[in-house]
Amino acid sequence: MFSINNIIRQNIKTLKPYSSARDEFQGEASVYLDANENAFGSPLEQQYNRYPDPMQYAVKKRLMEIKGLPVRNIFLGNGSDEAIDILFRSFCEPGIDNVILVPPTYGMYEVSANINDVTIKRVPLTPEYQLNLEGIAEAIDEHTKMIFVCSPNNPTGNSINRADIETLLANFNGLVVVDEAYINFSRQKTFIQELTEYANLVVLQTLSKAWGLAGLRLGMAFASEEIIEVMNRVKPPYNINEATQQLVLEALQNVEQVNDWIKQTLTERDNLVLGLKELDFVLDIYPSDANFILAKTTDAKGIYNHLVERGIIVRDRSKVELCEGCLRITVGTPLENSILLEAVKTFR
Numbered sequence: 361m362f363s364i365n366n367i368i369r370q371n372i373k374t375l376k377p378y379s380s381a382r383d384e385f386q387g388e389a390s391v392y393l394d395a396n397e398n399a400f401g402s403p404l405e406q407q408y409n410r411y412p413d414p415m416q417y418a419v420k421k422r423l424m425e426i427k428g429l430p431v432r433n434i435f436l437g438n439g440s441d442e443a444i445d446i447l448f449r450s451f452c453e454p455g456i457d458n459v460i461l462v463p464p465t466y467g468m469y470e471v472s473a474n475i476n477d478v479t480i481k482r483v484p485l486t487p488e489y490q491l492n493l494e495g496i497a498e499a500i501d502e503h504t505k506m507i508f509v510c511s512p513n514n515p516t517g518n519s520i521n522r523a524d525i526e527t528l529l530a531n532f533n534g535l536v537v538v539d540e541a542y543i544n545f546s547r548q549k550t551f552i553q554e555l556t557e558y559a560n561l562v563v564l565q566t567l568s569k570a571w572g573l574a575g576l577r578l579g580m581a582f583a584s585e586e587i588i589e590v591m592n593r594v595k596p597p598y599n600i601n602e603a604t605q606q607l608v609l610e611a612l613q614n615v616e617q618v619n620d621w622i623k624q625t626l627t628e629r630d631n632l633v634l635g636l637k638e639l640d641f642v643l644d645i646y647p648s649d650a651n652f653i654l655a656k657t658t659d660a661k662g663i664y665n666h667l668v669e670r671g672i673i674v675r676d677r678s679k680v681e682l683c684e685g686c687l688r689i690t691v692g693t694p695l696e697n698s699i700l701l702e703a704v705k706t707f708r
């Protein structure tokens with residue numbers, strides 16, 4: 361049986377979190393002399409002299425409406441990269457615990473594990489880029505705290521079979537972290553609705569991709585109240601700055617604009633696939649549920665350099681295991697995509 365008490369780090373169990381001025385007095389007052397801020401103001405038109413809300417209540421309340429999930433099940437991070445790091449710091453004992461990664465996948469899980477001195481057990485995806493459930497079951501030991509599953513997966517673009525993720529959730533007594541950075545582009549449903557079913561599920565999403573806010577840095581983790589409470593204790597008190605909180609709140613009013621961009625991206629993705637498939641040095645294009653495609657080519661490095669010479673940058677993933685010869689290409693605007701196609705056609 362999963363129990364948060366079995367996976368939380370000992371020092372975090374007993375951690376007394378930093379208590380900020382904004383934690384100790386909540387409510388409205390006319391004179392704030394409790395946080396050593398500059399009461400005169402900021403040397404800017406917009407005023408940022410006050411510390412931001414450490415729990416980002418206004419943003420979470422809006423997210424509650426969009427995601428259909430109570431505020432107590434939402435954690436906000438300085439990008440989902442911060443949420444990933446906080447998960448390691450909350451649940452993995454450095455030098456003792458391990459996590460399971462399923463390459464090829466997003467690189468930050470490995471970096472975060474290394475920074476936190478947490479052992480990585482690698483169980484590569486199958487040639488179809490799906491989970492090797494038997495391999496994962498064999499790799500799990502008493503010190504395995506988390507399994508990271510990215511779906512739709514970066515860099516392969518496909519979704520991971522839902523039933524396989526549910527098998528992990530039902531049988532693993534640590535956390536299953538489902539990274540849904542690209543969920544807005546996917547035909548698959550989010551795992552958010554499974555939170556009531558599985559106490560060991562953490563869903564990661566971000567405003568960096570479909571929402572077009574990579575520069576503001578806002579990532580989300582959705583999980584049980586118990587997990588979120590631990591993450592909130594471990595996070596830096598003011599991890600989401602005031603400018604980000606205000607601008608995100610404004611951006612979250614424009615759901616329709618974002619949905620329109622998603623539709624355009626999917627149309628453009630289809631066009632890009634059709635255009636690339638015509639080229640004899642493109643061997644295969646993998647099915648994508650994301651805003652990028654993975655193309656297997658005869659000469660990834662050559663095509664990459666050819667494009668760089670023309671001012672076009674794609675991602676060379678050919679050194680990644682199971683991605684030999686592959687380029688990862690983000691879907692751009694119609695103009696950018698036609699520039700890419702014209703340029704790539706002149707290769708050889």
Ligand SMILES: *Cc1c(COP(=O)(O)O)cnc(C)c1O
Binds near residue numbers: 439440441466565
């Ligand atoms: C881009 C990406 C993220 C986003 O990270 P942020 O820190 O929120 O910008 C997370 N996971 C995956 C798989 C990604 O590709």
